[in-house]
Amino acid sequence: MKAQLSKLSKRDQLIQTAVKLFAKNGIHATGVDSIVEQSGVTKKTLYAHFRTKEELVLAVLRHYDGLARNEFMRKVERRATTPRARLLAIFDFAQHWFQQHNFYGCLFVNTIGEYSGKDTPIRQICKEYKKLVKDYIHSLCQQAGVKNPQGLAEELALLLEGATVTAQVSQNPKSAQIAKRAAKALIDKALPPR
Amino acid sequence: MKAQLSKLSKRDQLIQTAVKLFAKNGIHATGVDSIVEQSGVTKKTLYAHFRTKEELVLAVLRHYDGLARNEFMRKVERRATTPRARLLAIFDFAQHWFQQHNFYGCLFVNTIGEYSGKDTPIRQICKEYKKLVKDYIHSLCQQAGVKNPQGLAEELALLLEGATVTAQVSQNPKSAQIAKRAAKALIDKALPPR
């Protein structure tokens, strides 16, 4: 059951395999043995690149952080041109995301859920990811000329978060439309359409 | 390190201890040995009441479902009298919840995160909980005389969900205030204050 990862470095094969397994089954439920088996890389090699499983987890989160934020911004900007339309396009992107067959909610949220009590570097990365997403929304609000861009960005980020969790739990992607409807009302209030 | 659970049945001692450990450390990371140790109940007794760990998990979720929803509704109704004010009081309750020292996010969301890929009865309970919370919000919307109570309930439930996750990840309870601000705008739109 090896994947087609021949062109990648061993390190990347491990990370990409681990991302999939962590997202689908959770971190504690995913043993390094299954990562080794499905990546087609030896355990010895894994521990040559990462000193512990936790270091692999960190690498996976950092990898996914860059990947996910990049795709988020790219797709939002492709779907609309004006800042205002882009704020709404966030939720069209979300709906598309929720419909992916391998959508298992936000990896960072799921990870925090497994490390609620502990205070490891893992938590820091998850926290940072959410901050950067909000910063991006904030920049769109600024570009749109909103009076209180921070306030609107916080509200829209909350809606996106809620829609994501709801889609994950209820297994229904329509939460994106609900969030979009609410977002439109909040945007219209913060920036009356002329 | 036994807790003071003398008045409870062995079954309840196990459930209450398990709730705490699952919430704090996650389910897969919590071994039955630690539940046994901290509850002051023998492993033999645990397996007399629950055939497997998964059955204990189910009992814990069902127990917490009743407990949490009951407290949610009770506290919301104590904080305000009119349906409209109660819709807003949801977020005051949330802020208070987020500030608890043992707040580790929503147990059901964290649980789903650990069972994303599988389709066990566990998922069903989490799904049902979210539905019942939304139904309660829906009933408040109806009582308030909102034209589209379903629509507003969906939006407010999304805000509550987003605020909860955000408070958990960013470890900052102010997300409740943000959600309340957004909720107020949405409520005012759906039910203009006279």
Add this chain to the structure above:
DNA sequence: TATTTTGTATACAGATCTGTATATAACTTC
């Protein structure tokens, strides 16, 4: 008071977990 239930205490089986050790093959690079 005899019996059944319910619990404790503890050890164990078998699987799985993280991480390491050993020995060997392939691929760079000088």
Add this chain to the structure above:
DNA sequence: GAAGTTATATACAGATCTGTATACAAAATA
């Protein structure tokens, strides 16, 4: 082409996991 790097294959150590077995004590019930 020799040296050094980077893999593979595989076995193992030691801990921890779920679940069971054995032997005994306490408490309720008949």
